[in-house]
Amino acid sequence: MSVIQNTPKMLSRSVVSRAIVAAAIVSLFTGCMLFARAPEDLDYSRTRRSEGGLYRATILPQGDSIPQGRLQRWTLHLETAGGTPVDSATVSVDGGMPQHGHGLPTKPRVTRALGNGDHLVEGMKFNMGGWWVVKFRVNATPGSDSLVFNVKL
Amino acid sequence: MARFVSLGLVAATVISAAAAPALKLVGPRWSAAQRETLRSLSLGSLGSLAADPSNRYADDTSAARLGQELFFDTRLSGNGKVSCATCHMPARDFQDGTPLAHGVGTTNRRTMPIAGTAHSPWMFWDGRADSQWAQALGPLESALEHGGDRTQYAHIIAAHYRDEYEAVFGRLPMLRGTPAHAGPVADSARAAAWRRMPASGQDDISRVYANIGKAIAAFERRIGYTPSRFDRYVEAELAGRAHTPTDAFSPEEEAGLRLFIGKANCSTCHNGALFTDNHFHNTGVPASTLVAAVDSGRAVGARQVVASEFSCTSRYSDAKPEDCDELRFAVTEGDELLRAYKTPSLRGVAERAPYMHAGQLATLADVVTHYDRATAAPFGHSELKPLHLSDAERRQIEAFLRTLSSPLAAPAGFLGPPNATGQ
Numbered sequence: 001m002s003v004i005q006n007t008p009k010m011l012s013r014s015v016v017s018r019a020i021v022a023a024a025i026v027s028l029f030t031g032c033m034l035f036a037r038a039p040e041d042l043d044y045s046r047t048r049r050s051e052g053g054l055y056r057a058t059i060l061p062q063g064d065s066i067p068q069g070r071l072q073r074w075t076l077h078l079e080t081a082g083g084t085p086v087d088s089a090t091v092s093v094d095g096g097m098p099q100h101g102h103g104l105p106t107k108p109r110v111t112r113a114l115g116n117g118d119h120l121v122e123g124m125k126f127n128m129g130g131w132w133v134v135k136f137r138v139n140a141t142p143g144s145d146s147l148v149f150n151v152k153l
Numbered sequence: 154m155a156r157f158v159s160l161g162l163v164a165a166t167v168i169s170a171a172a173a174p175a176l177k178l179v180g181p182r183w184s185a186a187q188r189e190t191l192r193s194l195s196l197g198s199l200g201s202l203a204a205d206p207s208n209r210y211a212d213d214t215s216a217a218r219l220g221q222e223l224f225f226d227t228r229l230s231g232n233g234k235v236s237c238a239t240c241h242m243p244a245r246d247f248q249d250g251t252p253l254a255h256g257v258g259t260t261n262r263r264t265m266p267i268a269g270t271a272h273s274p275w276m277f278w279d280g281r282a283d284s285q286w287a288q289a290l291g292p293l294e295s296a297l298e299h300g301g302d303r304t305q306y307a308h309i310i311a312a313h314y315r316d317e318y319e320a321v322f323g324r325l326p327m328l329r330g331t332p333a334h335a336g337p338v339a340d341s342a343r344a345a346a347w348r349r350m351p352a353s354g355q356d357d358i359s360r361v362y363a364n365i366g367k368a369i370a371a372f373e374r375r376i377g378y379t380p381s382r383f384d385r386y387v388e389a390e391l392a393g394r395a396h397t398p399t400d401a402f403s404p405e406e407e408a409g410l411r412l413f414i415g416k417a418n419c420s421t422c423h424n425g426a427l428f429t430d431n432h433f434h435n436t437g438v439p440a441s442t443l444v445a446a447v448d449s450g451r452a453v454g455a456r457q458v459v460a461s462e463f464s465c466t467s468r469y470s471d472a473k474p475e476d477c478d479e480l481r482f483a484v485t486e487g488d489e490l491l492r493a494y495k496t497p498s499l500r501g502v503a504e505r506a507p508y509m510h511a512g513q514l515a516t517l518a519d520v521v522t523h524y525d526r527a528t529a530a531p532f533g534h535s536e537l538k539p540l541h542l543s544d545a546e547r548r549q550i551e552a553f554l555r556t557l558s559s560p561l562a563a564p565a566g567f568l569g570p571p572n573a574t575g576q
Contacts, residue, residue, distance in 0.1 A: 123482025
């Protein structure tokens with residue numbers, strides 16, 4: 001199973017393209033450089049379902065566009081699949097550039113819960129243009145699950 | 154993204170550019186995405202310099218004047234012959250043109266230039282300092298660079314700069330009874346003398362020492378770049394103006410720029426108006442034949458900056474913890490840090506041979522060839538992969554890099570020693 005949560009549109013696409021995306025994500029964590037360009041059918045939506053279906057989350061970067069080379073704070077809105085806000089959760093942040101085989105240039109953290117399912121994410125930074133993946137691992141009452149967002153700068 | 158333009162398109166455009174005259178009206182030579190990349194690389198995109206919350210004197214002109222005097226003062230050394238300017242030569246873009254820096258001894262690294270570094274969150278090739286003032290303090294008590302020590306420097310301030318110092322930083326501490334030479338340095342006698350000092354005395358001296366760094370930083374902070382021919386070229390392109398001889402590119406230079414932001418992937422890391430992402434990368438640079446010690450780059454630098462006595466979160470910093478997010482959220486471990494070095498700015502790069510963190514590559518042509526071949530790293534993993542450039546393409550990139558040279562920018566009198574400028 002791909003660690004990227006597919007949209008219904010993506011689910012209808014070929015198995016090959018899903019395998020490419022999955023391999024790209026694997027490369028992120030193995031340090032291999034496999035690709036010269038980003039897959040064309042990536043889902044960049046800022047609201048995603050978690051890999052196992054336990055959560056729905058929305059990333060809210062500061063401003064309309066995500067700046068390159070500057071530290072920024074995000075808000076992560078987290079709710080159950082049924083739409084109940086999740087305030088008490090352990091969330092870790094990971095990510096990187098699958099094409100380049102490197103991780104994030106910083107080690108961002110969720111530093112506090114803001115209420116109503118919102119969580120403050122500090123230390124976000126993207127030092128290059130292109131396709132990035134940001135992954136949140138969530139552990140809360142419904143269980144452990146992961147959310148993966150594609151980000152394009 | 155520009156670098157994802159198909160090779161066929163790149164090749165066709167390069168051929169087209171090569172056939173074009175040097176001076177001509179702007180045509181559809183650059184796509185909208187490419188124009189945005191060009192804009193992002195031009196000096197006009199740099200923006201104003203942000204305040205340094207860790208140095209409340211950073212924008213104090215009196216501190217900058219004191220820092221300028223200290224920068225050129227050879228008394229701030231173990232042998233009376235070494236100043237910051239010994240390696241950071243103003244006439245050479247504040248570097249020394251040699252593979253390894255020579256102070257009282259020879260270091261393991263290439264001297265880095267100073268211009269524009271106030272915009273960077275990390276100093277040194279390995280980012281082991283997180284501000285200009287913290288950077289300045291490293292060489293001063295390095296046994297291979299200035300070779301001096303903290304109490305020596307405090308005595309020099311008291312003897313020669315008391316008025317200027319106290320006008321900026323307030324009263325100097327009483328130095329009666331303070332050893333002439335003491336500090337947390339490699340020399341065992343001076344280190345022992347430092348350990349014998351009371352903690353309050355050590356703190357007083359360290360605060361003077363930190364202020365020396367802050368004054369030097371206030372000086373360095375004012376040194377930047379003037380627009381290069383590249384910047385003028387981009388300005389004309391974006392404005393749709395016909396090029397003049399002062400802002401025109403030759404077909405070879407234009408082709409090199411196209412490669413730089415396209416097929417050759419240079420602008421992936423060399424991005425922004427200073428041509429650096431201010432981050433650390435293992436690009437497979439060969440080990441120096443002049444350095445015997447193993448150099449792990451950022452893997453060591455990251456640990457050092459976190460533990461630094463003069464970091465943004467240290468007691469000598471003027472910043473609040475929340476002002477130190479680069480440090481708070483720094484990556485401090487992992488294989489990616491192994492033999493990773495800071496992406497250097499490419500402004501003025503043609504004037505700064507030799508290249509890489511220990512001057513391993515003698516010429517710009519060698520550098521372009523290194524990135525083309527993407528040889529394996531001595532250890533750790535190189536992020537590069539071969540580019541398969543032709544000889545002509547390598548020459549084009551080199552030609553483009555030569556368009557990035559320009560004189561330095563600074564307030565009047567700040568590009569040399571104070572005596573030479575009448576200050």
